[in-house]
Amino acid sequence: MLGGLVTSVMLMKSDMPAGQAAPDEEGTPVSVKIRERLTAAKKRFNANDNIAAFIEPGELEKLLDEVESKMQGVLDSLVIDTVGDHNTQNTARRVAKMYLNEVFKGRYVPGPSITEFPNAEHLNELIIVGPITVRSACSHHFCPVIGQLWIGVMPNEHTNVIGLSKYARLAEWIMGRPQIQEEAVVQLADLIQQKTRPDGLAIVMEASHFCMGWRGVKDMDSKMINSVMRGVFLKDPNLRREFLSLIPKKSSS
Numbered sequence: 262m263l264g265g266l267v268t269s270v271m272l273m274k275s276d277m278p279a280g281q282a283a284p285d286e287e288g289t290p291v292s293v294k295i296r297e298r299l300t301a302a303k304k305r306f307n308a309n310d311n312i313a314a315f316i317e318p319g320e321l322e323k324l325l326d327e328v329e330s331k332m333q334g335v336l337d338s339l340v341i342d343t344v345g346d347h348n349t350q351n352t353a354r355r356v357a358k359m360y361l362n363e364v365f366k367g368r369y370v371p372g373p374s375i376t377e378f379p380n381a382e383h384l385n386e387l388i389i390v391g392p393i394t395v396r397s398a399c400s401h402h403f404c405p406v407i408g409q410l411w412i413g414v415m416p417n418e419h420t421n422v423i424g425l426s427k428y429a430r431l432a433e434w435i436m437g438r439p440q441i442q443e444e445a446v447v448q449l450a451d452l453i454q455q456k457t458r459p460d461g462l463a464i465v466m467e468a469s470h471f472c473m474g475w476r477g478v479k480d481m482d483s484k485m486i487n488s489v490m491r492g493v494f495l496k497d498p499n500l501r502r503e504f505l506s507l508i509p510k511k512s513s514s
């Protein structure tokens with residue numbers, strides 16, 4: 262199966278039929294090589310997994326060429342004249358760049374570097390960060406998911422203190438993948454927990470799903486709100502209430 266693919270793509274890029282993967286010098290599409298590494302390491306590569314560790318230097322550029330070429334095939338199959346129509350001449354390249362370098366970047370690049378400071382003053386008061394703007398896309402239709410989230414951290418003396426901006430950077434990295442909201446908040450909670458090791462962690466996310474507004478059921482107003490409560494936020498209803506009461510009223514903003 263693979264052999265057939267390899268021999269059929271030994272062409273110059275300009276000679277390639279639309280929609281065919283851009284091969285490397287040995288004729289193997291770079292996505293195939295990356296997938297083989299992931300499979301050999303028994304690593305999952307779901308839409309919302311980060312695969313940066315399996316991409317070698319220079320391969321992201323090759324992946325861009327490959328996605329462009331496949332995207333051109335999609336445009337051809339949609340019967341869009343990308344030669345005569347001046348608006349779509351570079352659309353395949355633009356979409357490839359948008360996926361790999363922008364909206365799904367959180368799959369392909371390593372996580373942001375986070376400076377951790379010791380909790381020298383033994384702070385143990387509630388910290389709330391938010392609203393952090395969420396930009397993602399649903400795994401089902403690749404339609405935008407736009408919203409906000411709030412993070413509550415109850416530190417203890419062993420908790421590492423991280424810079425305020427880093428919560429937004431971590432959120433951007435997690436949300437920059439095709440996601441479903443329920444899994445996105447759990448991934449973010451796991452990451453913040455691992456970075457800060459707090460006594461408690463709370464996340465509330467509210468988002469509009471364009472797959473419900475732009476298409477499908479065409480409901481423009483409904484939003485999804487979900488939360489993750491861990492540690493003391495789970496055990497202490499007063500703390501949970503305090504956190505929820507300090508979050509500005511959602512949806513009205």
Ligand SMILES: Nc1nc2c(ncn2[C@@H]2O[C@H](COP(=O)(O)OP(=O)(O)OP(=O)(O)O)[C@@H](O)[C@H]2O)c(=O)[nH]1
Nearest residue numbers: 399400401440441442443470472473476477478485
């Ligand atoms: N649970 C959950 N569902 C989501 C999320 N984002 C989108 N969805 C839903 O995923 C579902 C995909 O359903 P399918 O029935 O496979 O797709 P479809 O036939 O296009 O469905 P419709 O959207 O109802 O037209 C839809 O109901 C979406 O509203 C999310 O973050 N969480």
